[in-house]
Amino acid sequence: GQQLNQSPQSMFIQEGEDVSMNCTSSSIFNTWLWYKQDPGEGPVLLIALYKAGELTSNGRLTAQFGITRKDSFLNISASIPSDVGIYFCAGPLNRDDKIIFGKGTRLHILP
Amino acid sequence: GAGVSQSPRYKVTKRGQDVALRCDPISGHVSLYWYRQALGQGPEFLTYFNYEAQQDKSGLPNDRFSAERPEGSISTLTIQRTEQRDSAMYRCASTPTGDTQYFGPGTRLTVL
Numbered sequence: 766g767q768q769l770n771q772s773p774q775s776m777f778i779q780e781g782e783d784v785s786m787n788c789t790s791s792s793i794f795n796t797w798l799w800y801k802q803d804p805g806e807g808p809v810l811l812i813a814l815y816k817a818g819e820l821t822s823n824g825r826l827t828a829q830f831g832i833t834r835k836d837s838f839l840n841i842s843a844s845i846p847s848d849v850g851i852y853f854c855a856g857p858l859n860r861d862d863k864i865i866f867g868k869g870t871r872l873h874i875l876p
Numbered sequence: 877g878a879g880v881s882q883s884p885r886y887k888v889t890k891r892g893q894d895v896a897l898r899c900d901p902i903s904g905h906v907s908l909y910w911y912r913q914a915l916g917q918g919p920e921f922l923t924y925f926n927y928e929a930q931q932d933k934s935g936l937p938n939d940r941f942s943a944e945r946p947e948g949s950i951s952t953l954t955i956q957r958t959e960q961r962d963s964a965m966y967r968c969a970s971t972p973t974g975d976t977q978y979f980g981p982g983t984r985l986t987v988l
Binding site: 855871 | 916932978
């Protein structure tokens with residue numbers, strides 16, 4: 766079936782560092798969604814991308830929809846402690862199709 | 877309410893019992909999704925509805941799982957004859973139109 770592959774699985778960084786993570790698929794996506802999940806909470810949408818090549822920012826977060834429509838990346842600049850959590854990419858293959866999630870990238874910030 | 881609500885928040889049951897998990901979406905939201913999430917994993921798609929119509933149930937693991945949304949609002953996910961492997965967090969999400977999902981707090985199911 767369709768799968769979203771996220772890398773890295775985990776990241777350990779120092780506060781203030783920039784972070785980059787990506788999501789790839791063997792299938793074409795028309796929409797890329799990036800979510801963050803805090804412990805004990807449900808995922809919360811961070812950024813939605815709708816067009817190949819689109820680059821969208823939300824504060825310190827920037828995400829891009831890959832030209833091939835098979836990948837996307839999320840960057841976080843100048844990380845802070847509250848950035849800790851699990852970041853998921855997600856998307857539907859087509860309009861009105863089921864939305865599937867990757868397995869997530871776990872971000873840890875070292876004290 | 878302002879967000880998606882789910883009940884119960886925690887459910888402990890004995891193997892073989894049936895359970896019903898409820899999702900109350902944001903008022904007016906067209907689509908409603910059910911996911912299952914194991915600890916440390918991403919949400920695993922189960923099924924989704926547009927209004928009252930079940931659009932895709934390909935993620936339901938087997939025929940012990942069923943879902944309904946009879947009036948296009950509240951949805952119930954039912955698991956019959958529960959097994960220990962059914963233990964997980966069950967999450968519901970609703971969307972107005974498009975792809976922006978709003979997730980509920982989840983129901984933590986534990987099957988003993």
